[in-house]
Amino acid sequence: MASTTRKSAFIQGLIAGLPFLPIGIPFALLFGVVATEAGLDVAQTVGFSLLVIAGAAQFTAIQLMTEAVPIWTVLAAALAVNLRMAMYSASLQAHLGAAPLWQRICVAYLNVDASYALGVQRFEEVPETPVSDKFAFFVGTMTLMAPLWTLGTWAGAVTGDAMPNWITIDFAMPLLFLSIVGPMLKTLAHLFAAVTSIVVALFFGFLPSGTGLLIAAFAAMAVGAEIERRIGRA
């Protein structure tokens, strides 16, 4: 019985992750093209996607490497882009902290914007889900995307072009994330947190390496928590 629900949780995760493939695959191809054009060899390019598995940070690093800045500047800027994932990690702890260590090790590797957004949405919707099912769902969301991210990078690195019509999908990512956020706006606190996030992120948009987004996220969390503290979870 338990293994049946775990299997269906995995399948549900797999299905939930499908809409991200038409975005992730062209992104992976593009990274392969851009990185090899910047001077990385195929192994280094594929290594990037396999080990880092974070699109925005990878593009940031390549961009800075073409500008020949010091190595530590590349690392600091690219890792700063990924700092939001510490927030994802803390947020997932409430749902997956009780999972065995090996499962948390897997979840950490697969913790990206899409899997986090899909996972946390599902965990909040059905909080009584057993931890093993939550793990199965989370892994499901990335079972296709994670290998395709590396494979797509390899394909882009080897072919050097073969770009799909990239302009038409440029807006798919914002639309997908907005459609995930919509149902999450359940309370006044959530709504005000989201508005704060947008306003502050746009205001600090000029700051490098996603620093503005971090400020926006902290401000928005504080606003949400403060409203909840005053009026409760209504």
Add this chain to the structure above:
Amino acid sequence: MTYSSAEIWFIVAVMGVGTYLIRFSFLGLIGARKMPDWVLRHLRYTPVAVLPGLVAPLVLWPAATGGEPDPVRLIAAAATLAVAWWRKSMLWGVVAGAGSLWALQSIF
């Protein structure tokens, strides 16, 4: 590229390890212990605090138009958010957003 092959591998390795540790941090080290209520109260807002700020610049200054605000994309984004919120459904949000983007782009 002005870096040696070893330097490039160094960048890849440090970014890989650093990114992994960022992702592992709280989930790995705190484990099953319960965080204080005030921390949990903040963390409940993580998705709505990060994701809107992440996409807001992409919506307002889309790369495809060279960063010029585009009414069609703004309307499609608003439709996505509104319908996803109203129907409490990601799927309906995507349908509304992609549908309005396609319809408006074929008109204008």
